[in-house]
Amino acid sequence: MTLDRTRPLFVRLLLLAFLVLVPPVGLLSFGAMDEFARGLVPEMDKKAVTVGHDLAASIERAVGFGIPIASLQGMEDFFAPVLAANPEIRYLAVTDPSGAILFLSGAGREALEPYFSVADFGAAGAEHPKSIIGNFINLTQSLTVKGSDVGHLHVGIDHDYVRDRLLEITVDIGVVTLVSLLVAVEILLFVVAANVTGPMRVVGKVVDKVRRGDFTAICGGGSDDEVGRFVHRFNAAIRRADDLFRRLDAYIDEVRSAHFDKSVVERVADIDSRVRFLFRFSRTGQPEVVTERQATDIRLPLFLFVFAEEISRSFMPLYISSLYAPIEGLSREMVIAIPIAVFMLVIALASPSAALATARLGSRRVFLAGLIPAVIGFLMTALAHNVYDFILWRAVTATGYAVITMACQGYISQASQQQNRTQGLGVYVGAVLTASVCGTGIGGVLAERVGYRTTFVIAALLALVAGMLIYRLVAAAQPQGRDRAPRKRELLGLLRNWRFSALVLFAAIPSKIALTGFLFFLVPLALTQDRGIALGDVARMMMLYPVAVVLLSPLAARLADRTGWKAGLVAVGGVIGGAGMLLPMLAPGLEMIALAIVLLGLSHGLSASPQLAMIPDVCWIECRNMGQTNVLAFLRLAERVGSVAGPLLAAALIPLHGQEGAIVALGWLVLGMSVVFALLSFAYGSGPHIETELAE
Amino acid sequence: MEKIGQTSLAAMSGGLPPPRPVRWSLARKVSLALISILLFTLLVAGFFAYFKFESVYSSQVQSRYSFMVFTIKKRVEDSLNLGLSLRQLRQVQDILEHEKQRDAQVLAVEVYDHRGEVLFDTDRGAIGGKVSDALVEAARGNPSQAFGLADEDTLIVGLPLVNALGKVEGGVVLRYSAVYVEQGVGGLLLELAKAVGVYLAIFAVVALAGLYLLFGRVGRKLAGMEHALTEVLSVGGHAVPEAGGGEFEEHFAEFVDKTREAIDHIRDATDEVGRLDRLA
Amino acid sequence: MRRLAGLVLALLMLAGGSPAAVAADPPAKPFRIYMALWRGWEEAAQGFKDYFANQDIPVELIVRDAGQDKAKLKDFVAEARRLNVDLVFTWGTTVTEEMLGRHDAVDPARHITDIPAVFAIVSQPLGGVVPSLSSSGRNITGTTYLVPPETQANLIQSYRPLSRLGVVYIPLERNALVAIEEMGAIGEKSGFTLETRAVDLVDGKPNPASIAGKVAELKTAGIDFLYIPPDTFLNVNRDLLTGAALELGIPSFAVGENAVLTSKAMFGGVYRYYTVGQLTAYKAEQILVHKVRPADIAIDAPRRLSIIINMPVVRRLGIYPPMKLLGLAEVFDPAEGGVK
Structure with a gap:
């Protein structure tokens, strides 16, 4: 395992994250489904009883008119709309008092006949005897006309229906799991890069210098974990060498300036130049501290911010449509389209100046400045009254969005000058895309549950978290005047x-x-x-x-x-x-x-x-x-x-x-x-x- | 990484300052992150599962009551078809009361006209009153589509009543207890909370174990290199890269040797300068 | 029978008793409607009146009954004009044709043209008062009340599969011949043939005694159903006709309720006059309240048909109605207490 590269450690971590996140969610949803079935089945029974009651009343009425139960006509047509309107009801059947099937819709005769012919519905005692036949739950209702038993009506609930409804829940949970895995990836990537591979890469650089005899640099940073401890000791070794050299240097200076014997001075000068020939030490009097900016530093904040914006992706037109009021001369669709277009337009207009500002002021400050309009935009969008102020707040959000994405791009391109340019671009695109997956997926489900407005408030919170990360973790970057505009x-x-x-x-x-x-x-x-x-x-x-x-x-x-x-x-x-x-x-x-x-x-x-x-x-x-x-x-x-x-x-x-x-x-x-x-x-x-x- | 050469107990620090204490180990940091994600995931998954169940469950309950309302609607419309106006259908009151008796959760069944005046109600005191505008509005919707509304602690399901001309005469609604639905799904909430707690505990332990294992190796490796560095600097000898180590390990070994070499060389040079200095 | 009559009477009284009870906001000005009737206040008129009460539309009804005297209708036209009413309602073919004119012979001097009018209970409005059912082309609209032959055929077929439909008719009536021709054409489309037998004529008059024999002939021809069209002679002799069919085990379908409720036809389909009256009022509402031009309002029948099944006959024949039909129908079963 190498420590200065992210991948090997990260792959192991990811495996562990998968192991820790997926099974509990799986178990949770599995357990929940069990619980759901327990709660839902009695309700379905009740529904079946209600439906059965109604059908039985019609059949009893017909038989009451003197139609022999076996001669009832058009039972298929009678049952069909009930089966169509109630998907959980799989079949409907009428049996005579001996249990022989007279009418049956929705299921094969062979599945039910053996059961009906031996079951004794009368003796069951319960008002609506319930039994399980294969995959069906069979609810029986006795048909009574003028006090005499003329047969039974059976309502069959499909057990698969319950399972299918419950499976829908697992789709939701699947999305949650996917999203949290992706979030875990982002966070772990960040943690590993910031704590292990980043410092170790710097160590690697310094090691490279030292093994060539260059003692001019030590590693920057110093966390209080194992890596920090190692770096501390590592730097101490370099400092020790540096220290000894300083003492020697001072000694030599002293000898050279104070010694009367020219040959000694000469020989000391030889020693000095030999040492200086073999090793390089900093001219400033102490080793220079090396730190490295990495593209991945900004990845998590960027991810969170884009997540916040993408959260409204799936329902943006619907939210606008809920605020809709007619505007003279514009179709309803146009009114819905305008805020989306304005958002894009403002991004286009704001981006060049945002890029310029990033170059002048540095990414960190610009990112934090961009958060102000972004957060205000999200919050006020949540409170929008009509299409007009909605457009205004979306434009404000767009300004923030443009500023922040430009700040991130600036940071990444600056960081990746030291590394690999395409890799840097990959960091940006990767963060935006995973955020898009997460935001779109979770936003829709969230809005369905808590409403559009609350979802925007959540977006504002996410953006704030992104800002906090930038504030705490990204060092104030020096402005860079790279390319002339x-x-x-x-x-x-x-x-x-x-x-x-x-x-x-x-x-x-x-x-x-x-x-x-x-x-x-x-x-x-x-x-x-x-x-x-x-x-x-x-x-x-x-x-x-x-x-x-x-x-x-x-x-x-x-x-x-x-x-x-x-x-x-x-x-x-x-x-x-x-x-x-x-x-x-x-x-x-x-x-x-x-x-x-x-x-x-x-x-x-x-x-x-x-x-x-x-x-x-x-x-x-x-x-x-x-x-x-x-x-x-x-x-x-x-x-x-x-x-x-x-x-x-x-x-x-x-x-x-x-x-x-x-x-x-x-x-x-x-x-x-x-x-x-x-x-x-x-x-x-x-x-x-x-x-x-x-x-x- | 090991070191070869003679070992001495003397001057273990090799002139290096005492090691810095580890306050927040890597394993602890990453565990904190991973367990937070786990907690968050379980909470969101539980939240979604609960809401989904709530919607499936309440729509199941609603579909049962909408079936009951549909039955009432059919009977009322059949009577309307006989050529009487809605308010004249005296037997409707009996139909409503009969249907209400069938289910204890049904709080009330009422029929109102197109203006919202309650014509028949299982709660006889409400007859002559007005229903809310939302219900009047709902009755103007699709005549074969049940509508659902919530009103404080009651849930409402209803259908428009249509006469033989296809014109909406009013509506029939059934009110049932929202508490009933809440009770049905409330048990699940508790179960989910319990499950979230249990799984969080179990998998937090798994995460901790895994991370301590993973970062324990990292820590040991770093400690090993640190140790080799200290030893070589204080005692002497050569650092050799750990078997199977990569480029980094080789370079580090070179680093250690170079540092030692530099220290030795400078020390020798210092000694030499001293000797020359004293010579005079 | 008497019980049924009593029920109908009770319903009528109920219907008549209530309108005044409807609390309405004080109207700015009620619409004035001139109702010209042919043989007194009956269910269509009641349905017309109740509709306004139920919908809370303030109206002032000026009710005039011709008492089956054609001569009075001229005065009605004059009176309606003099009173300058908002709308005229005409009941029946005669009243309608006399007061509003046939579509090809409208005379502004004799007929009402400037006041919008709605008509009801006109047997053949098409080709009579209007040139087309989709639009009268003038200041009137109205409703039909006879069940269209297609609907009749559908109804019969919904009871049981049909391949041969029998009908006994009066050769003297041009209307009957037209109706039979129409039914035959429908049969061709939907897959049944029509067997017809004309009643024997004695001294140029149909002989009721020959009816049973004709039914027997139809039985020999292999009919599945006997069709009883709306016809005065057959209505008078309905017991002979339906009795013969029942004896021979032939199910019968009647257009109209008498043959079912007071005789032995197995089932029937009809639009209730009350419903027709309501529908007519609905069209009046479109004109008065919503200001729709009468020419823009189609002439049609109510959407829901009243189906009546005679249960004792069904039991004797052993030919049972399908559940769906039974659910939609009113069941006449004197042994069980009248209509259900």
């Missing part, structure tokens, strides 16, 4: 590079349109309003998107690296996403929408990282002139046009095509744009493009 004209000049503009217009923008228009806006609306699906289920369906992205992204990144076929992957991704949204056209089922969501995840998982990876090739010159970070930032900014347009487009399509029709229509749009990109992608070629330079 490019002028606007330069950035717009980027658009003259046709490969770049095509990438923005036909790949980046449609993919954002699909995300915000389809997933964020249409899916919650179409599923809950057209189909009356419970919010928790909607959220679980929406969760499929980040899950698909998470599973696919690393694969796509590797594929892009290996094959170099980046434009192709982007094109294929776009086409898959657009085509997926056409699926609801084929069949009206829920599965089609779910599949479309998965395909969108697949699409973005495939195309997102190749899209970024293309930039250095596509904009080779521009990257050199104004820095890759700035070009990437501009791409991000430009694609937000799609984020803003998505919900507005979708809202405009609903009155024309209906909600599910709008999905398909949006799908055609996205597919069309992606096809254009696919055609253009053949002209992209590979490797860096420098013709722009030649042209200018």
Whole structure:
């Protein structure tokens, strides 16, 4: 086991976390299901008795009119609506006093006949004798006409029905378990990185120096755990060497300055230069303290903050719709779409200044400053009265969101200058995606239980926790004036590079349109309003998107690296996403929408990282002139046009095509744009493009 | 990591300061984190399980009562179809009272007209009064779809009454005790709380054991390296990397040797300078 | 029978007694409705009146009974105009055609045209007072009260599978021939054939004595059901007709309640006049309260049919109704205490 790398220790920890978290939740839900069955079955019995009572009254009435019980007509039609309206009732049967089956709906005769023919219902004594036949619970009601027993009515409850209802509960608990595992991953990753691997990596660096005779550095940090103790002792060893050297140095100085014998001075000078030749010591008089900023430091706060924002993902349009009041000249759908679009717009507008502020003031301060609008935004969104103040508070939240995400990106890019750039990006994307999985999944279930408003309050609390972590754990970072900020004209000049503009217009923008228009806006609306699906289920369906992205992204990144076929992957991704949204056209089922969501995840998982990876090739010159970070930032900014347009487009399509029709229509749009990109992608070629330079 | 060479009990610290005490061991820190997550997970899972059960259970109870209401609705509408207005259906009062008797949890069954005036009620004193606007509104909904409402400590399930013209004449509602539903699900809450407590205790122990095992190794390894460092510095000899150790261990061994070498060298140099100094 | 009559009477009294009891907010101004009746106050008129009471719509009813005298109707037209009422209600084919005019012969001088009107209990409004049931095309609307033949056929088929439907008819009546033709066409669509036998004529008049023989002929032809259309002659001789069917073990279906309630038809389907009156009032409400143009209101029948099953006949035949039908039907069983 190596201590300076996260993975080996972390894998073991994860295994342990799995072992500690999953079995108790499993046992808990297993026990709960048992308990549920015990509570639910008597209720179902009562229902069956109520239904049986009503049916028996009708049968007794008919028999009372002089119709022989065996000659009752149309019993199938009589039973059918009852069976249809009460899914827990599996069969209905009438037997004569001897137990022979006269009428039976919903189950096979052979399953019940042997039982009915031997059972003695009269002698059971109870008013509604209950018995278990195979998988059924059979409740018997005697049919009495004018005091004489004419037969029995049997209501059969399906035991599987109970089990199926209870299984739904395990789905909820499954989501909770998944989310807490992911949260555990984030927290453990943080704990391990901050306490073990981070300091040990610094130790490794210092070790590397020392073994080459360089005693200029000692490790920073000093927690009161085993690692801290080790570091303390480790530093002590270096300090000891340093100490001895200082004493020697002083001694030599003394000898050199005070000694009268030139040869001694010379020989002492030799010794001095020999020692200095063999070993290096700090010039400042004591070893320099080495600390290291890691991208993972900010991962947990970032995760928590994005979690807070994503929590409202599955019900945002529904919440707006609950605040809805007609606005002159706008359709209902448009009114719902506007706050979502405004949110995206404000992020786009605030991001560049937020990035600038991060560069000037450092990530920590900017993150903490961003929390103020974010938390106020969440809290006031919870208290919103109408659409107008809702839009205002969402815009405030968006400002916070832009500031905080920019601060995190700044921190990560600075930290990863010391490490690996792609790894740094992975930290950011990883945190955002897991937060998206957790937030979407838990938010829907939560809102279903405690309501929209309380859920926003929880979001505010999460954001506060994120702020606390930043405040306590992230060291005040020194501002960094890295790349000079490019002028606007330069950035717009980027658009003259046709490969770049095509990438923005036909790949980046449609993919954002699909995300915000389809997933964020249409899916919650179409599923809950057209189909009356419970919010928790909607959220679980929406969760499929980040899950698909998470599973696919690393694969796509590797594929892009290996094959170099980046434009192709982007094109294929776009086409898959657009085509997926056409699926609801084929069949009206829920599965089609779910599949479309998965395909969108697949699409973005495939195309997102190749899209970024293309930039250095596509904009080779521009990257050199104004820095890759700035070009990437501009791409991000430009694609937000799609984020803003998505919900507005979708809202405009609903009155024309209906909600599910709008999905398909949006799908055609996205597919069309992606096809254009696919055609253009053949002209992209590979490797860096420098013709722009030649042209200018 | 071990060290070779002669061992001496003298000057174990090798001139190093005394080791710093471990106040918060890694195992304790991570246990705290993991057990908090476990507690949180169990609480949220229990919370969701409880609410889900509550919704399944109460909808099961409601479906039973909505069946009863449906039966009443059919009978009232059949009578309406005979050509009488709702308020003239005197027999409805008997139907309501009969249905109420069948179930002890039923608090009241009432029929009101489209304006909300109570026409028949098992609680005869309420006849002539008004039902809440929410009920009047609910009766205007889908005539074959039962509606459910809550009113303080009673739960209400009802259906609109429709005449032969397809026009809503009013509604029939059944009030049943909310306490009944609460009792049905209350037992579960206790069971869940107990289970959460028990599993938390058991798996906290598992977590502690696992983490002490895991970080015990880390701690031992660090202590081993620390020990080797101290020994080599104070006594001398060479540090050799632990068998099977990685690059880090090799480098650390080199570090130890280099440090020792530096200390020895500087000491020798100091001695030499001293000798030269005295020589004169 | 007497018990049943008593029940109906009691219901009527109940119905009549209550409207005044309805507490209503003091109306700004009641709607004035001119009710022109043909043979006195009966159930359709009562249903019409009760509807307004139940819905809390203030109305002032000006009730005029022609007493089956066509000559009075001219005066009614004049009076309605003079009183400048808000709406006119006409009862029956004669009153309606005389006061509102047939659709192809409206004379503003003789007929009411400027005041909106609703009609009820008109046997054949289509082609009579209106050109189409979806719209009168003028200032009137109304209701039908005869069960459409399709509904009748459906009802019979819901009792038991039908392959041959028998009917005895009067060859003199053009209406009967039209009805039979219509039923035959429906049979072609839904898979049964119609067996018809005309009653013998003696001196140009139908002979009741021949009815039993005709039923026997139908039995030989293999019918599953005897269909009794609405017809005055058959109504008068209903005991002969239904008795013969019962003797031969043929189930019978009657359009109208008399053959079931006071004779031996097995079951029947009818729209109650009371319900028809209510529906007519509903349409009046659309015109008066909601200001819908009468031409925009379709002419139709109530949605729910009253089905009556004669239980003693059912027991004698041993042909039992399906549970669903039994649940919907009113069961006539004198031994068990009348209609249930």
